[in-house]
Amino acid sequence: MKKTQLNNNKLAKSNGYINVFHYNGVTREYLSSSEEYLSDGQGIPANSCTDAPPEQREGYAICRTADLAAWEYLADHRGETVYSTETGKTVAITIPGGYPAQTTTLAPVSPYSRWDGEKWIADAKAVAQAKAQVIRSIKAQRDAITADYIIIDGNHFHSDANSRIQQLSLTKMGQAKQIPKGLMWQTKNNGLIALTNEIAAQFESVTMDHDMRLFANAQRHIAAVEALEDIQAVMKYDYSTGWQP
Numbered sequence: 001m002k003k004t005q006l007n008n009n010k011l012a013k014s015n016g017y018i019n020v021f022h023y024n025g026v027t028r029e030y031l032s033s034s035e036e037y038l039s040d041g042q043g044i045p046a047n048s049c050t051d052a053p054p055e056q057r058e059g060y061a062i063c064r065t066a067d068l069a070a071w072e073y074l075a076d077h078r079g080e081t082v083y084s085t086e087t088g089k090t091v092a093i094t095i096p097g098g099y100p101a102q103t104t105t106l107a108p109v110s111p112y113s114r115w116d117g118e119k120w121i122a123d124a125k126a127v128a129q130a131k132a133q134v135i136r137s138i139k140a141q142r143d144a145i146t147a148d149y150i151i152i153d154g155n156h157f158h159s160d161a162n163s164r165i166q167q168l169s170l171t172k173m174g175q176a177k178q179i180p181k182g183l184m185w186q187t188k189n190n191g192l193i194a195l196t197n198e199i200a201a202q203f204e205s206v207t208m209d210h211d212m213r214l215f216a217n218a219q220r221h222i223a224a225v226e227a228l229e230d231i232q233a234v235m236k237y238d239y240s241t242g243w244q245p
Helices: 124-146 161-175 203-226 231-235
Strands: 016-023 030-038 060-064 071-075 082-084 113-115 120-122 149-152 155-158 184-186 192-194
Touching: 030 060, 120 124, 124 203, 124 231, 149 203, 155 161, 161 203
Parallel strands: none
Antiparallel strands: 016 030, 060 071, 113 120, 149 155, 184 192
16 A cells, blocks of 8 residues: 655645544544545645644643644543632533633532632622521511411411401400300311300400511521521521421
8 A cells, every 4th residue: 555745735745645633623632543545736634634643641632732733732621510700600611721711610609609819708798688588588487477377276267467357356256255156267277166255355365476476586587697697507597497386
């Protein structure tokens, strides 16, 4: 099998075969080798050369230099996870070379972290925003449970605004022993029950105790959140306790 060589213009000196080494036209990474037949004066295929690449080295990709004159090793971080120091979001590494600018291999400690040039730190403004968000959730929990039900003698009575208006009248009737005998009332847990003067007379006081207890519990949770400095602790704060007996 007749071999050929390239002249100074990188064209075949004669008809024949030549070994060529192919690389990616964008990343310049080595791809494969092949034996090509060239006619006299013909050049080799695009994105290829005739000098063999060096041995593979772990952690590196073999690439053509920027001027395409030689082979070089470039760090290969493909498959690793890095994070933007501006947004904290993950950045995909798809080509050989160093880490992209403005990225780090350190994961943000929370969505509210800020990069200080060396590490992620909690942003004071973000901590305040996180606290405000949790406190809003605590208040929403308080308001939802406030309007859910009150408990009298094991019965759960509706505590929404309309029910409270009815219960104010029932309180006065109960205190005056004027609840009609056999009056049935809907509860949330026991269905219809017989409403007695003794039960009706408690609506107002039980509702006041209910509201004050829930308000105090919410304030307890809010104070605990306000005292936290770590944003992760703020975001993970458990305010589920102390609402209903």
